[in-house]
Amino acid sequence: MGKTMKALMYDKPGRENSSIRQIPYPECGDDEVIIKVMSASICKGVEHDHDNGTGTDLAKYPVVPGHEFAGYVYEVGKNVTEFQPGDRVTADNTEYCGDCYYCRREESNYCPTFGSLGHNINGGFAEFVRLKKEKVFHIPDSLSFNAAALSEPVACCLHAVDRSNLKYGDTVVVFGAGSMGLILAQLYKASNASKVYMIAGASSKLELAEKMGIETIAMDRNDYSAHEKALLEKEPLGVNLIVDATGSPKVCEHSMKLLKKGGMLLQYAVVHSKEKMTLDPNLMFNNELTFSTSFCQSHNFGRAVDVLASKVVDGDALVTGEFPLDNFYDGLDENVKDRSSIKVIIHPNKEE
Structure with a gap:
């Protein structure tokens, strides 16, 4: 058996069809980056839809949820020059075909094969997650991983x-x-x-x-x-x-x-x-x-990181709960049921 990692996996919608388990570690392609996830934020509506049996409109199962995350670069492909292991980063969860009518008009939001980590591609509620190199963004040391994980909703x-x-x-x-x-x-x-x-x-x-x-x-x-x-x-x-x-x-x-x-x-x-x-x-x-x-976003991640780093949006102030990956369901229940809960952060890895 090859290298594995801990992850939350939904085989199909519904908590009874999910578990935190060992799954294969992602293979890093030549133009890809593996991120060691330190903070992954719960998107209450999306995660609740995975969990309550509804499923999300974009979802394809089985899938590892989680489309808001930040962490350290862990591994890079041979063609990656902008990043190296240890860099602090966040990542854009979207993937587009790049060649359809909308993508050619720089309207990638409308791409008919719109891909999204955490929906139809394995996402960030895992110890490691794989991204295309162009989807990874440096974050300053002054920006916490918790706040950086909110780059997607800010975008x-x-x-x-x-x-x-x-x-x-x-x-x-x-x-x-x-x-x-x-x-x-x-x-x-x-x-x-x-x-x-x-x-x-x-x-x-x-x-x-x-x-x-x-x-x-x-x-x-x-x-x-x-x-x-x-x-x-x-x-x-x-x-x-x-x-x-x-x-x-x-x-x-x-x-x-x-x-x-x-x-x-x-x-x-x-x-x-x-x-x-x-x-x-x-x-x-x-x-x-x-x-x-307003649906989602495309190509707004650079601005989102700037907004968070400059404190125009105070990401840390929005975090009301933190849980290890093993306690994901507790974190989700708190986020859904507690009206004072705002953003709940899951930590797949501990700081060493």
Whole structure:
């Protein structure tokens, strides 16, 4: 038997079809890098879908989950010159064909054979993970592995900011105070927006947002008129941009009337419930409103590392739990069930 490593493996969706086990160590190709994973972050929605039997839209099983990670370079192929063992790195989880209509237009996000570590390629909840050399990025010594593991969600949020078409002085509302909402709010605060509000129900997360300099409004899930009134008292004409980081069709439906004329509602969060939403076409037409979406990212990792290294996004402040790989399921349960949980980090390896 060849060299092996410890990893979390889902043979198919559902916790009963998964285990932490020994699997073959990945063979390093000439143009590839093997990373020794020190921190791998749980993406609550994705990992929960693997675990609850739903599966993710991109998934092909069996697979090692985990698409947010950082660590040390452990092995490099003979054609790799930019990295050497011991380098501190993070990595872009995406893979594209490079030759389709969309890839040739530099729109790799839409590639029909879109590959993603942790979905349809083995990912970072393992002692080691294999990457193409062009997907690996150096991180500074000042950036913790925990924070660097958040480069992927930050990269996705940067794509959302790009799609927002913000003008100088615009006002922004972020609905939701989970990890994505908190990242988005920090990015918009550092943008050319004049004001950024966060509306959410979790008090501990709103307190964190306040510490980050974000003005907050508490949401009453049973009476939306309360937070709507509070926002319109501050912004009588409404706001230019609303970003949904809740995945709630009801939030999207109700929030359209909080937009200024010419405003945009950007749906960032996935609607995991598969519910449908209804938007008022007359309101949208009369006020020239835009409904847009933001899926994932391509080629944003360099900027994401810069954002984290400069503390524009405080990655360490988002980490609320840490577990060894052997206790992955405990970490996932905490992330899913504890409303105060934001980002939970799994450590496949210990610092020596």
